Amino acid sequence: MRPLRDRVHDVIFQHDEPAERAFDVAVIVAILASVVVVMLDSVPSIAARWGATLLVAEWVLTVLFTVEYALRLWSSRDRVAYATSFFGVVDLLALLPTWIGLVFPAGRVLLVVRVLRVLRIFRILKLAQYVTEGATLIAALRASRYKITVFVTTVLLAVTIVGSLMYVIEGAPAGFTDIPTSVYWAIVTLTTVGYGDIAPLTPLGKALASALMVVGYGIIAVPTGIVTLELQRAAGRTEEVRRCAGCGATRHDADAAFCKYCGTGL
Numbered sequence: 684m685r686p687l688r689d690r691v692h693d694v695i696f697q698h699d700e701p702a703e704r705a706f707d708v709a710v711i712v713a714i715l716a717s718v719v720v721v722m723l724d725s726v727p728s729i730a731a732r733w734g735a736t737l738l739v740a741e742w743v744l745t746v747l748f749t750v751e752y753a754l755r756l757w758s759s760r761d762r763v764a765y766a767t768s769f770f771g772v773v774d775l776l777a778l779l780p781t782w783i784g785l786v787f788p789a790g791r792v793l794l795v796v797r798v799l800r801v802l803r804i805f806r807i808l809k810l811a812q813y814v815t816e817g818a819t820l821i822a823a824l825r826a827s828r829y830k831i832t833v834f835v836t837t838v839l840l841a842v843t844i845v846g847s848l849m850y851v852i853e854g855a856p857a858g859f860t861d862i863p864t865s866v867y868w869a870i871v872t873l874t875t876v877g878y879g880d881i882a883p884l885t886p887l888g889k890a891l892a893s894a895l896m897v898v899g900y901g902i903i904a905v906p907t908g909i910v911t912l913e914l915q916r917a918a919g920r921t922e923e924v925r926r927c928a929g930c931g932a933t934r935h936d937a938d939a940a941f942c943k944y945c946g947t948g949l
Contacts, residue, residue, distance in 0.1 A: 691757070710751065717744045745778065751774075826913045838902065853884060857883055859881065932944045
């Protein structure tokens with residue numbers, strides 16, 4: 684019979700057998716339940732009525748997560764590698780807020796970081812297509828980083844100039860008490876969010892605000908176009924890599940070793 688540690692390792696870290704998948708699903712359900720508990724506890728009316736129940740549920744889930752983390756650490760073949768990996772750090776962060784909350788009550792708010800553990804579903808399901816598409820998206824963002832940097836710099840310069848002008852034109856009576864506040868208004872206006880907490884009063888200020896709003900509609904489309912173009916290029920490069928030498932087909936599964944149309948090795 685295999686050692687207990689190896690069997691526990693397979694159940695926790697592998698995702699092929701029914702028992703392993705059942706464990707993964709149970710963990711994900713517990714993660715989602717924990718996040719829901721934290722959200723409900725932040726609603727005063729619900730916390731006043733069900734606070735004790737939510738607290739018990741939180742501690743039950745925390746104990747379960749603590750045991751799970753201990754088992755992961757114990758059964759891991761390289762404990763240091765697991766503890767310092769992305770998922771290892773996330774697993775630890777899922778525990779600390781509740782224990783820290785014993786000393787600092789505000790720490791319980793940080794429990795929402797547990798939702799990051801849901802990212803394990805991509806490993807559980809072994810969605811190769813998602814991994815491939817994720818690589819394409821990362822490649823597109825990396826290729827467009829210089830254009831995006833120039834775009835963001837230009838926007839920052841624009842809102843700084845417009846904000847400064849509005850500070851001079853409107854001044855404190857209209858709420859433009861200082862340049863940083865005026866720049867904040869320019870950012871809100873340029874992005875077409877429009878909170879309405881600050882608004883120009885003079886005709887010149889309104890004209891400048893109107894021009895900024897119109898420019899904002901055009902600016903929003905710029906980063907979208909840049910990233911879209913790079914996505915198309917990245918997808919094209921991916922297809923070229925996966926192009927069949929026999930028939931030239933490109934629409935293959937990410938993990939395919941042979942062309943599904945002619946059988947040629949990829």
